[in-house]
Amino acid sequence: MSDINRVAVIGCGTIGMSWASLFLAHGLEVQAYDPAPGREAPLRDFIAVATTSIGRPVPADTTALRWCMELEDAVGNVEFVQENGPDAEDAKRTLLAAIDRLTPAHSVIATSTSSQIRSAITADCRHPERHIVAHPFNPPHLVPLVEILGGADWAVERSTALYRRLGRHPIVMRREMRGHIANRLTSALWREALFILQEGGASVADIDDAVRYGPGLRWAIMGPYLTYHLAGGPGGIRHFLDHLLPGHVKRWAELGTPVLDADLEAKIVQGVLEALGDRSIADCMRARDAMLVALASLSSAADDAQDDLRGDA
Amino acid sequence: MSDINRVAVIGCGTIGMSWASLFLAHGLEVQAYDPAPGREAPLRDFIAVATTSIGRPVPADTTALRWCMELEDAVGNVEFVQENGPDAEDAKRTLLAAIDRLTPAHSVIATSTSSQIRSAITADCRHPERHIVAHPFNPPHLVPLVEILGGADWAVERSTALYRRLGRHPIVMRREMRGHIANRLTSALWREALFILQEGGASVADIDDAVRYGPGLRWAIMGPYLTYHLAGGPGGIRHFLDHLLPGHVKRWAELGTPVLDADLEAKIVQGVLEALGDRSIADCMRARDAMLVALASLSSAADDAQDDLRGDA
Structure with a gap:
């Protein structure tokens, strides 16, 4: 059981907005930060649509989402950071070092990257052991897979417990391979x-x-x-x-x-x-998301049936 | 619209039994043949389960399925042959030549093969142009894909019309590549x-x-x-x-x-x-088949919604 109740979402592009929606839909408090100007409004719009499609809408006036003007303000008092900055080695390395310096030493820092090497991007961190790779599949609020690479065992355990609580399916890699699985x-x-x-x-x-x-x-x-x-x-x-x-x-x-x-x-x-x-990209995305929601509920019904079957045996 | 009402299913292993079930579930008459002894009873058992899972059960005493003791009896009076013999070049070549000799020249002969080359296995046929590759995905009565390689245009057109009528999704390859797509x-x-x-x-x-x-x-x-x-x-x-x-x-x-x-x-x-x-293979197959049926109905509902959307535009 995860005891994490407040998380920081750093970087609010496509992946960050999706993570924020998932956290909010499951009752967590989110502190969001993005250095680019004008990102708060799109984030709030995205959350309204995404949490509705998950079936757990979050009111627009919720205080559970707090927009932060400084990185320090976002990560200074949280037990879990979901980092979604640009997927380039230098950018990640600089950003993770800053987060590492500003966040309490017992908190977990989870990075979304499809192609960076964990040891390289955490090279400037004082506590690299609590940094994990947590790579989702787009869109993370609808696709359950999260690929995890440790870090210390406690960091892996705390994060997998959190992701499971959010209905995700974390898998833990045994060793780093570029691109994960x-x-x-x-x-x-x-x-x-x-x-x-x-x-x-x-x-x-x-x-x-x-x-x-x-x-x-x-x-x-x-x-x-x-x-x-x-x-x-x-x-x-x-x-x-x-x-x-x-x-x-x-x-x-x-x-x-x-x-x-x-x-x-x-x-x-x-x-x-x-x-x-004549379908637009937006039409296709809406159709895909509706199918992903339907598939997720189908798949979880099948898992339940399978569990019942095993219980009977 | 396909005008084919009676088909021969030659070779009644896993793939042949599945094809026979699909044909029967959609009201076609099936003439089945397999040179191995004792194949009729397993075929009838398979059909009972498969057509029930499609949601179009066929009564056990139906006359729509006729078991044939000779190849000639099965293919002599049909417009469409679905051949599912062993996937080896020599075996296919011999079997297709026999079918080709025994079947009316206007009928289509469709071969299920994952790795044979069409021109090689039809080398001894008098009418190779009406032979097509029609490669399904296991199990064909539940997975819609059929990969087609012609043959004459008329043979490709007649077979794609037939497969569409059965709710399959045929795609036509532009040139042969081993293993299809x-x-x-x-x-x-x-x-x-x-x-x-x-x-x-x-x-x-x-x-x-x-x-x-x-x-x-x-x-x-x-x-x-x-x-x-x-x-x-x-x-x-x-x-x-x-x-x-x-x-x-x-x-x-x-x-x-x-x-x-x-x-x-x-x-x-x-x-x-x-x-x-502790799941058995049979349990897994049952679970897979139930999911495939649910997915197929989900997918066709989504296609309908998409068509409605386009109709509105």
């Missing part, structure tokens, strides 16, 4: 998606549909390992390794790497616009 | 999932969860191209290419290929069994 996997898939387009195998719309109406449906339910366990029939993963893995290995030899040139970029942009038709 | 993408992701395990980045259960609670949720809603269009913010895919693609390209250089040895295989098997806990 999910982004490495998406990069591998994306490279091949570009290669197929460049080779003329299918259109952008058809490649997208091949994912959405095929493996994507299954990956919303279970990851690749369990999927292949089921693909092995009654013999499970052992049968899969003996009989179906060789097909994958052969296929690996034919996968490719695209050549990123102007031709391919034009194909990508044109293909996306054709696939989009 | 979806399996190439899954192979690319799977290679990296094995590499992360081998490098000790995370456990089997955590890698699976990273997919399920992160990108998998989004891929059930939209493919990678549209996902990255939204990730580009108001600037869409153009902004993504300029600002976020370089991060992917850098990451590609750090993705790996696992070394398939006994150590890794043991890690995979042990990891899957740990992730599975």
Whole structure:
């Protein structure tokens, strides 16, 4: 059980606004800071929409959100900092050192980064052990995954307890790999998606549909390992390794790497616009968010059913 | 609109049984054949469960399913053959030549293969132009994707019309690439999932969860191209290419290929069994199938809402 009740959200771009919404929707107090001017109003607008779509709307006049004009004011009295500054090594390194200096030594500092190395960005911190990587998937208030890399065990434990309380699904990496897990996997898939387009195998719309109406449906339910366990029939993963893995290995030899040139970029942009038709980006985001909310409730109902089943056994 | 009312299902393993269920659930007559002994009873059992889970149960005493003792009897009078024999070049080549000889020349012969080359397996056919690849995703009665490779235009058109009538989502490849689209993408992701395990980045259960609670949720809603269009913010895919693609390209250089040895295989098997806990494969399949049915209805409701939205515009 997490005992954290007040958090600082540092950096209020897309990811920071989403984190702030999630914290507020679950009754935490949020102290928000962003050095860029004019960020308070967009943050309040975002929160109104996001917390409504989560189903836990926060009144606009709530005192639970406090906008801070100085970094020190935001992080000086909190037990947890969610940092979402620009994802560049120098910027992170400077910002984390400042936060580290201004925050009580027992508090946890969680950084959202898709590609920085933890030891590098905390190099100037006096208490690097309480800094963790906590990488969410966009949008964090709707997608449960948070990839964690410690830090001290106590920092990892306090943060995973907090994220679980917010309905997130934290996973703890055993060692650092650039891009963590999910982004490495998406990069591998994306490279091949570009290669197929460049080779003329299918259109952008058809490649997208091949994912959405095929493996994507299954990956919303279970990851690749369990999927292949089921693909092995009654013999499970052992049968899969003996009989179906060789097909994958052969296929690996034919996968490719695209050549990123102007031709391919034009194909990508044109293909996306054709696939989009007359839908706007805002329409697509609204549709995606509504589906994510529905999927989350479907998925948690399935988990409950599974737990009941285990209870019966 | 497809005018096909009677189909032959040749090869009644996992994929054939699933296709037969889908055809019957949508009111088609099915003539089934499998050279292996004792396949009729499992087929009828499978159909009872599968059509119930689709929500269109077929009575056990239906005359719509006719079990055939000879290949000729099954394919001699149909306009559409769904072939699901063993996925090996020699076996397919022999079987397709026999079907080709026994089936009226105007009928379509659709082959389920994940890795054979169409021109090679139809090499002994007199009418190769009416042979198409129609590769489904397991289980075909619940996962909508069907990857099509022609054949003559008329054969592609007749089969896509038939599959659409059955609620499937056919996509037509522009040229042959081994593994088609979806399996190439899954192979690319799977290679990296094995590499992360081998490098000790995370456990089997955590890698699976990273997919399920992160990108998998989004891929059930939209493919990678549209996902990255939204990730580009108001600037869409153009902004993504300029600002976020370089991060992917850098990451590609750090993705790996696992070394398939006994150590890794043991890690995979042990990891899957740990992730599975006390659930049986049959329990997992039931849970997966229930989720696929729920997802399909969610997805089609979202498509309808989207169409309404466009109608309003």
